[in-house]
Amino acid sequence: MARDKILTKSLLEMYHLMHRYHMMWYGKKFGGLDPWQGQGRILSALRRMHNISQKELGYILDIRPQSLGELLQKLETNGYIRRYHSKEDKRALIVELTEKGETFQLQKPDYDELFIELSRSDRAELRESLDKISEQLRALIEKELEETEYYEGQNYPTFRL
Numbered sequence: 001m002a003r004d005k006i007l008t009k010s011l012l013e014m015y016h017l018m019h020r021y022h023m024m025w026y027g028k029k030f031g032g033l034d035p036w037q038g039q040g041r042i043l044s045a046l047r048r049m050h051n052i053s054q055k056e057l058g059y060i061l062d063i064r065p066q067s068l069g070e071l072l073q074k075l076e077t078n079g080y081i082r083r084y085h086s087k088e089d090k091r092a093l094i095v096e097l098t099e100k101g102e103t104f105q106l107q108k109p110d111y112d113e114l115f116i117e118l119s120r121s122d123r124a125e126l127r128e129s130l131d132k133i134s135e136q137l138r139a140l141i142e143k144e145l146e147e148t149e150y151y152e153g154q155n156y157p158t159f160r161l
Contacts, residue, residue: 026040039075042057043080043101045061046101051097054092055093057095075101078100082095082098083095
């Protein structure tokens with residue numbers, strides 16, 4: 001059991017360090033925009049949708065209109081997006097990426113350099129171990145979803161684990 005605690009501690013420390021490296025890399029390249037939070041999340045969504053009304057974007061990302069407006073203002077000021085009134089409905093604002101916004105997330109940190117010190121067999125063994133842990137986590141998540149009434153009957157977006 002003590003060994004498992006050491007493994008858990010090591011895994012969590014590695015996760016923390018990877019997250020820190022990730023944030024530092026995006027901070028250096030894109031001024032701290034993380035593709036999974038705030039402004040970065042909006043840019044990531046817009047890469048998939050190209051142009052969309054501000055109201056629809058807020059609905060899809062579940063962001064309050066005032067908060068979305070503030071985030072979009074920052075993105076527009078920094079040249080990542082542009083907003084214009086719809087030709088069909090002059091009240092609606094359309095949001096679209098600029099060229100600068102398109103380059104966000106095309107670049108990603110090179111995590112492969114983390115494995116340079118590992119031999120081919122070490123990498124294969126690590127991959128197998130991580131796959132086993134991932135399978136166990138998927139099973140635990142599925143079990144939790146089945147046992148939790150909170151999720152039953154709710155209309156949550158589906159995602160692939």
